[in-house]
Amino acid sequence: MIEKLVAEFKKVYNYNGNVDIFFSPGRVNLIGEHTDYNGGFVFPCALDFGTYGVAVKRNDNKFRMYSMNFENIGIKEFDCNNIVYDKNDNWVNYPKGVIKTFQDAGFNVNQGFDLLVLGTIPNGAGLSSSASLELLISVILKDFNNLDIDMINMVKLSQIAENKFIGVNCGIMDQFAIGMGKKDHAILLDCNSLNYKYAPVSLKGASIVIANTNKKRGLADSKYNERRASCEAAVKVLNENGVNIKYLGELSLEEFDKVKHFIKDEEQLKRATHAVTENQRTLEAVQKLNTGDVKAFGKLMNKSHISLRDDYEVTGFELDSLVEAAWKAPGVIGSRMTGAGFGGCTVSIVEDDKIDNFIEIVGKEYRDKTGLTADFYVAKIGDGSRKLGEF
Numbered sequence: 604m605i606e607k608l609v610a611e612f613k614k615v616y617n618y619n620g621n622v623d624i625f626f627s628p629g630r631v632n633l634i635g636e637h638t639d640y641n642g643g644f645v646f647p648c649a650l651d652f653g654t655y656g657v658a659v660k661r662n663d664n665k666f667r668m669y670s671m672n673f674e675n676i677g678i679k680e681f682d683c684n685n686i687v688y689d690k691n692d693n694w695v696n697y698p699k700g701v702i703k704t705f706q707d708a709g710f711n712v713n714q715g716f717d718l719l720v721l722g723t724i725p726n727g728a729g730l731s732s733s734a735s736l737e738l739l740i741s742v743i744l745k746d747f748n749n750l751d752i753d754m755i756n757m758v759k760l761s762q763i764a765e766n767k768f769i770g771v772n773c774g775i776m777d778q779f780a781i782g783m784g785k786k787d788h789a790i791l792l793d794c795n796s797l798n799y800k801y802a803p804v805s806l807k808g809a810s811i812v813i814a815n816t817n818k819k820r821g822l823a824d825s826k827y828n829e830r831r832a833s834c835e836a837a838v839k840v841l842n843e844n845g846v847n848i849k850y851l852g853e854l855s856l857e858e859f860d861k862v863k864h865f866i867k868d869e870e871q872l873k874r875a876t877h878a879v880t881e882n883q884r885t886l887e888a889v890q891k892l893n894t895g896d897v898k899a900f901g902k903l904m905n906k907s908h909i910s911l912r913d914d915y916e917v918t919g920f921e922l923d924s925l926v927e928a929a930w931k932a933p934g935v936i937g938s939r940m941t942g943a944g945f946g947g948c949t950v951s952i953v954e955d956d957k958i959d960n961f962i963e964i965v966g967k968e969y970r971d972k973t974g975l976t977a978d979f980y981v982a983k984i985g986d987g988s989r990k991l992g993e994f
């Protein structure tokens with residue numbers, strides 16, 4: 604892989620010296636869905652596949668960028684003094700956004716560089732190829748400009764880049780999981796306080812299997828914003844009735860049960876119910892995993908899916924078909940949709956000796972039902988964004 608990347612860089616930029624290589628993972632959320640922007644808990648982990656960046660410093664403050672995933676776009680060039688969003692720049696807006704956000708935060712990031720990237724994360728599948736790229740750029744900026752900044756602050760700036768420059772109003776989960784990832788661990792993150800704890804993920808002869816529905820997410824962004832708005836509306840109603848909270852994630856299930864009658868709108872009530880119960884499930888699931896009860900963890904993943912299907916209504920035919928097929932398959936400990944929903948991926952925990960069979964029979968049932976072919980990945984949990992070295 605490294606040799607291929609170096610060779611490609613040398614060809615694209617007609618260059619012959621040493622290069623630096625950086626890597627930033629994708630992420631999968633094991634449980635805690637649509638809780639991040641509700642100030643609740645999430646439990647994601649970084650993956651062992653992600654985005655590679657080959658970079659060489661320039662003698663000026665220009666940036667040149669090339670992606671092996673979008674060869675037709677070719678090399679894009681821009682100057683550090685004039686960074687503006689351009690829809691024709693496609694993926695290059697992400698690096699632009701990160702550089703601009705670092706500048707706005709007062710960091711001198713004027714060291715120009717040539718960059719070649721290769722993403723091994725399926726795009727738009729809910730595995731966070733965008734946050735992966737953002738953190739990749741953050742790590743390069745830190746390295747090339749000798750910046751005094753820690754990973755948590757790079758995570759925050761990357762989220763700001765996505766919110767303000769790209770215009771996607773995401774929570775902090777993706778950037779946090781990718782920047783702060785740790786091999787063989789998932790991160791229990793309180794998205795309100797940003798307190799976090801690493802939990803070892805030892806699945807006792809089982810593995811994480813990610814399955815991509817290959818259903819395009821379509822209107823996902825507008826529906827995502829609708830869900831956020833419903834939760835905010837529920838908070839408003841509760842506050843008008845004397846509950847004093849900023850986020851639904853602040854309420855325990857018991858507290859919520861006492862005040863939920865104030866929410867008269869049926870849809871808002873369902874959305875809020877998901878946010879509160881999912882938060883509780885996430886804490887319980889991590890407790891179970893910590894005591895080695897993988898089966899109980901899997902059951903909570905199943906319940907998470909049901910809540911996302913019935914209360915939050917973000918699953919859809921494809922995700923439901925894939926998860927239902929998984930629930931029936933031998934050796935499956937748990938299965939649910941992951942990410943924003945409406946399409947994208949599912950995450951399952953499957954006994955190692957049943958994985959081949961799982962891929963075959965779940966894949967077949969899904970194809971028969973939907974006419975789509977799912978892609979499967981047996982995932983390993985890897986470390987967060989980092990420099991791999993000089994080559």
Ligand code: NG1
Pocket residue numbers: 635636637638639640728729730731771772773774775776777941942943944947
């Ligand atoms: P995905 O589907 O991976 O893009 C989105 C949000 C997360 C979180 C999840 C739902 C973006 C970029 N990310 O994830 O912050 O809210 O949905 O749990 O929108």
Ligand code: MG
Pocket residue numbers: 731732733734
């Ligand atoms: Mg994204």
